[in-house]
Amino acid sequence: MRHAFVTGAGSGIGRAIALALASDGMRVTLAGRRAGPLEAVAGEIAAAGGDSLVIGGFDVTDPKAVEAGVSKSLAWGGDVGVLVNCAGEAPSAPFEKTGLDLWNRVIGINLTGMFLVTQALLPSIRRTGSGRIVNVASTAGLTGYAYVSAYCASKHGVIGLTRALALELARTDVTVNAVCPGFTDTPLLDGAVDTITDKTGRSRDEARASLARANPQGRLVTPDEVASTVMWLVAEGSTAITGQAIPVAGGEVMGG
Template identity: 55%
Template sequence: MTASSGLQGHHALVTGGGRGIGAAITRQLLAAGATVTVLGRRLDVVQALAAEQPERLHAVNADVSDATQVAAAFASARERFGPLAILINNAGQAGSAPFLKTDVQLWQQMLAVNLTGTLLCTQAALPDMLTGGWGRVVNVASTAGLTGYAYVSAYCAAKHGVIGLTRALALEVAKKGVTVNAVCPGYTETDILLESIANVVAKTGRSLETARAGFAAGNPQGRLVQPDEVADTVRWLCGEAASAITGQSIAVCGGEVMV
């Protein structure tokens, strides 16, 4: 992909953009011609990525569930590259526990990061898009937003909420040049998944290889999704070719979930 891929002149912001899926998205949007603000909780992580192309990448840090921090980060983004045209809500956490051991703290944390964070960041970016008459919001949800998984009820509830928000907002802005979609990865080879695999090893005594194979087994292709596969779908949704696609939840999961 080259910088002639159609996003020149557009300023994108990617939350959770320093590693894994977020970093892959950042690089694909950059290659497509956009300037990109990378937002993360750890400034050192996003600064390391931004150092790859400092003239077209900007690093900011914020907890996406904190409205004050979000406002400050978005103000910094606008000061550097101007109004926002693309928002990728990728920041997320995946805590697990049996339902009867899912306490209010875990429940609220999953909602705060995965759902409230999506709300706050979208509210921060959307006015620029409406003023400009063009915009793209892509929410990185999960197959957990389309189906159920045992032991992650709070995470599933939050991601189902992201899907509902995606659909509602898509209708609200459908005539205003803004599309709103969700991308729903299956088990993807990221730090979050590695943490989940480590938890399985610790709790069950299985080997690392056996635990990893257990996650891959749910994919009909028998493998883990790669971050670039998710990022490529996100980049396509941001382009002109996807102008008629809105309110959709696209599963990137090797056929595990079909909608």
């Protein structure tokens, strides 16, 4: 049985990915800062006959917390064959009002945290054969958006890290890819909705509609659609797919 490790697994995209991995027969380590949401996901997995481990207090910016969580996970489920880095946040602020604390926090969670978790798990992933690493980036890693400079910078960094590591591991059996969701119907989106309503006075429904218009299909992406893309990338038949940053955004961003 393959063992998958998912950060940010308590809600939104991370939750959808964890449920999809479990439904495919994998045992899943659910890692995140808050135990409550992770326990809820573990309950859903158990109800469907799956197996999972909850690791709360998993702060991706804290090397000691990462080391402890990884050790607990390996002792429970053996070597990890699938790593999905999904932990992240997306605060909004004009560039001139983006303080160093905010900048460092976003880079720390979205990029440095991904580095720490991947580095801690890579020896295990390499031992499994056909290892898979999938980094949840964003269309913000492929283009620019106003008022989220730290977020855009961090997600561009995620894609750069993905491509560099993919080349380092190209002659092994480990692939490294990124998925880049557009505006997705998750709790993280609520922060963007709050910002729009506060600054414009528009209703929440109007704010959500304005975000949906960025997608040429005229809608928000669903977490399950992102999870489906991840499942394709971790499949045994996807060995030739590595170093890619795949938009899941209804045509908002297209490769040149």
